[in-house]
Structure formats: C-alpha cells, structure tokens
Amino acid sequence: MLTLSPKAPFLYKPQNPNPKTQHYKPQTNGTYCKSELQSERGLEFETGETFFRHESAKGRDLGVLAASLYNQSKGKLRVLDALCGCGIRSLRYLMEAKADFVLANDANDEHRRVILDNLKRVDRGFGDERKWVVTHLDANRLLSECYLQKDFFDLIDIDSFGSDISLFLRSAMNTLSFDGLLYVTSTDGHSSGGHHPDHTLAAYGAYVRPMPFSNEVGLRMLIGGAVREASVLGYYITPLFSYYSYHGPVFRVMLRVNRGKLLENRHYGFITYCNKCGDSQEFSWAELGQISCSCNGSHDSSALVISGPLWIGPLHSAAYISEMINLAGEWGWIGNGAETDLEKLLKQMLDESDPRLKSGYIKMDEVASRAKINSPPLRTMMSAMQKEGYATSRSHIALNAIKTDCPMSECIRIAKELQGVNSFAV
Numbered sequence: 001m002l003t004l005s006p007k008a009p010f011l012y013k014p015q016n017p018n019p020k021t022q023h024y025k026p027q028t029n030g031t032y033c034k035s036e037l038q039s040e041r042g043l044e045f046e047t048g049e050t051f052f053r054h055e056s057a058k059g060r061d062l063g064v065l066a067a068s069l070y071n072q073s074k075g076k077l078r079v080l081d082a083l084c085g086c087g088i089r090s091l092r093y094l095m096e097a098k099a100d101f102v103l104a105n106d107a108n109d110e111h112r113r114v115i116l117d118n119l120k121r122v123d124r125g126f127g128d129e130r131k132w133v134v135t136h137l138d139a140n141r142l143l144s145e146c147y148l149q150k151d152f153f154d155l156i157d158i159d160s161f162g163s164d165i166s167l168f169l170r171s172a173m174n175t176l177s178f179d180g181l182l183y184v185t186s187t188d189g190h191s192s193g194g195h196h197p198d199h200t201l202a203a204y205g206a207y208v209r210p211m212p213f214s215n216e217v218g219l220r221m222l223i224g225g226a227v228r229e230a231s232v233l234g235y236y237i238t239p240l241f242s243y244y245s246y247h248g249p250v251f252r253v254m255l256r257v258n259r260g261k262l263l264e265n266r267h268y269g270f271i272t273y274c275n276k277c278g279d280s281q282e283f284s285w286a287e288l289g290q291i292s293c294s295c296n297g298s299h300d301s302s303a304l305v306i307s308g309p310l311w312i313g314p315l316h317s318a319a320y321i322s323e324m325i326n327l328a329g330e331w332g333w334i335g336n337g338a339e340t341d342l343e344k345l346l347k348q349m350l351d352e353s354d355p356r357l358k359s360g361y362i363k364m365d366e367v368a369s370r371a372k373i374n375s376p377p378l379r380t381m382m383s384a385m386q387k388e389g390y391a392t393s394r395s396h397i398a399l400n401a402i403k404t405d406c407p408m409s410e411c412i413r414i415a416k417e418l419q420g421v422n423s424f425a426v
C-alpha cells in the first residue's frame with residue numbers, strides 16, 4: 001500500500017532536474033485556462049491555472065470506459081494518474097469507473113488546491129479505505145517509489161507532453177499490476193512527421209521518415225517504443241485502442257501489459273513508402289536486406305523511404321472495442337439516435353481493427369493526382385475495392401482516406417474505371 005507522504009521534502013526539487021521534464025509551470029500558449037467552472041459528462045470541476053483542454057474529453061472518455069471494463073472483469077481498480085493537471089481524469093476514474101483508489105499526481109504543487117477541490121466531491125476515506133491521494137512528484141520518481149514499495153496499479157495514465165512518454169515507460173511498466181493497463185500519450189507531431197529522425201531514434205528507438213500517413217506512424221511509433229521497453233523487462237504489450245486527435249496533435253494508446261515475449265518480433269518491423277509509385281509495404285526484420293518496391297523505384301535512392309522499427313500490427317483489438325461500444329451504450333454515451341463523435345470514433349476503430357488491413361492509409365487526393373482524374377467519392381471507391389476482394393476501412397485519422405490491403409497501382413486502376421477512364425490511356 002502507498003505510504004508516500006504528499007509533503008515528503010525530496011519530492012519537490014530533484015537534485016538533477018531533467019531539462020526534458022520541466023514543463024510544470026504555466027506557459028502562455030493559450031491552453032492554460034483561467035480558473036472557471038467546467039463540466040464534462042455532467043461532472044463539474046475547476047481548472048485553475050492548470051493545463052486543460054476540452055478537446056481531450058474524448059480521450060478521457062476512452063480511458064474511463066477501459067478503466068470500468070477492467071473493474072468489471074477483475075473486481076478491482078487502482079489508478080495512478082501520473083500527470084493529472086487539474087485532476088479531471090482522477091475524478092472521472094473515481095466517479096465513473098468506480099475506482100477503489102486513485103493516486104493523483106502533478107509535479108506542479110501550485111495545482112494542489114485545484115486538484116483537492118475537484119476530488120473533494122468523492123469522500124477521501126481513511127487508512128485502507130482511503131479513496132484518493134494527491135502528490136506533487138516528478139512522475140518518474142513517483143512511479144519508482146511505488147515500484148520500490150511494491151505498490152502496484154491496475155491502470156497507469158500518463159498524459160505527457162512531446163515525446164516525454166519515453167522517459168516514463170519503463171518505470172510505469174514496473175509499477176503496473178499483472179495484466180494491467182497503461183494509457184500513454186505523445187504530442188510530438190514533428191517526430192511522427194519524420195522531421196526529427198535522430199530524435200525519434202533516441203526517444204522511441206525508431207528512425208522515422210516523412211510518409212503521407214504520418215499521423216498513423218505517430219501511433220505506431222509510440223506503440224513500438226512501448227514494445228521495446230516491454231521486451232527489456234520480459235513483457236509484451238497488446239494495443240487495445242489507438243487514438244489520434246488533430247488538436248495538439250495528440251497520440252494516445254491504451255496498452256495491456258503482460259509477462260512474456262512478443263512472438264518472433266511479430267508486428268514489430270518496418271514500413272516503406274515508395275515516392276515513385278505511392279505504394280507502401282511492411283517488412284519484417286528477416287527481410288531487412290531485401291527491401292524494395294515492385295515498381296523498381298527502389299533503384300532511385302530517394303524513392304523508397306523506410307521507417308522503423310514500428311508497431312505494424314492492428315491498432316486496436318476488435319473484441320475490446322466491441323466491449324467499449326456496449327458499455328458506452330449502457331451508459332447512454334452512444335446509441336441515442338444522433339451519432340455522437342464518440343460513437344463515430346468507436347465504430348471507425350472497430351472497422352480499422354480488421355487484421356487484413358496494412359499499416360498506413362491511402363489518401364484519395366493522392367490516388368486522384370497519380371491517376372490524373374477527379375477523385376471518385378470515397379464510399380464508391382471503397383465498395384469497388386471490396387468487390388475486387390480487398391479489405392477496406394475508413395481511417396479515424398484522416399478524413400478522405402482509406403485503409404486497405406490494396407496496392408496503390410490497383411487503387412489507381414479502380415479509380416480510373418469508376419471515372420470511366422481507360423487505364424491504358426496515357
């Protein structure tokens with residue numbers, strides 16, 4: 001059980017502050033709210049001077065649904081909200097997912113009053129019955145303290161900035177219960193866009209280059225980084241859902257962490273994109289020396305772009321997303337006639353879970369531009385592709401894009417046929 005005192009003196013000023021994790025103080029970037037009463041899913045709370053985004057509500061909904069499913073299946077739920085801001089997640093884990101205990105932490109002790117005021121609506125309790133505690137530690141220090149005290153958590157939520165998540169992964173995995181859930185966040189759009197390959201190599205162990213589906217690469221880079229950390233500890237991870245949101249941008253992934261090895265590095269490999277023909281492929285480690293594109297664009301060294309190692313498996317578990325949909329329906333969050341954003345997102349995630357779909361997505365604008373035609377409507381294109389036996393799904397990441405196992409050359413042919421253009425005409 002946790003015995004940390006929220007006021008332990010060593011918690012406040014680390015001897016060697018890591019310059020990468022010194023984002024505690026409010027910055028003037030417009031997302032630090034002035035104190036006002038907010039409401040989310042009917043819960044009222046204050047934000048004070050903390051970093052808070054309304055747009056992250058869907059990410060919080062997803063976290064609460066997963067937490068509640070865990071509680072329902074295991075009959076227990078201890079949550080560590082490592083970068084809690086104003087404490088809205090902690091409040092929601094307590095009130096909606098009925099967590100037995102939540103440790104709400106934010107390194108900035110100036111947030112203390114706001115967090116306490118927000119959590120006060122849940123009776124704090126005493127001793128072993130204590131429902132929540134607020135601390136102000138660097139997340140890594142807190143996670144390590146908990147691990148050393150054998151104080152394990154069923155769900156650890158790390159809502160960090162930039163690529164800081166890579167600093168917390170190992171200590172978080174150490175502090176997770178058997179079969180526990182790790183909810184991780186990155187907001188590092190430059191890295192996913194392939195603009196800092198040396199940085200992505202340092203943070204996630206992956207060399208990432210620019211690709212047209214970079215926002216999906218951002219999710220795969222984050223999961224891949226977790227695969228690497230997990231394997232060091234003798235664990236493997238399963239992504240339950242992966243969520244990209246353009247504000248930020250924000251990449252969020254819910255991972256289940258288990259003891260054991262990822263079989264034969266399955267789902268941890270390389271993704272290529274050929275600038276010449278527009279096709280993308282996945283390659284395993286064993287195929288490293290044989291990477292090429294069937295269009296022979298690989299003979300032009302600038303044509304074939306390779307990123308990896310990345311997660312190349314499914315972004316979500318279909319069975320898990322179905323459970324989330326059922327629970328969201330029971331709670332009246334979805335299924336009331338008018339399709340909510342959450343409902344749309346969960347349905348798209350379910351479609352994206354088809355294991356036949358390749359990594360990445362094909363943008364209709366790129367198909368049209370390569371085919372030199374006007375783009376056929378997305379739905380028409382998808383049904384034509386399905387008729388030819390290809391798997392298709394919309395992407396929750398990009399509006400006018402298709403996830404598929406269909407090569408770009410075939411997409412171009414199908415699009416031309418739909419527009420009544422002879423494929424062989426130049």
Ligand SMILES: C[S@@+](CC[C@H](N)C(=O)[O-])C[C@H]1O[C@@H](n2cnc3c(N)ncnc32)[C@H](O)[C@@H]1O
Nearest residue numbers: 021023024051083084085106107108138139159
């Ligand atoms: C993105 S905000 C959290 C938002 C909150 N989770 C929500 O849903 O509204 C990140 C928070 O992490 C805190 N923080 C930054 N670096 C930290 C670290 N190394 N350890 C603990 N907290 C940190 C900041 O003070 C900030 O409040």
Ligand SMILES: [Zn+2]
Nearest residue numbers: 274277293295
């Ligand atoms: Zn090619």
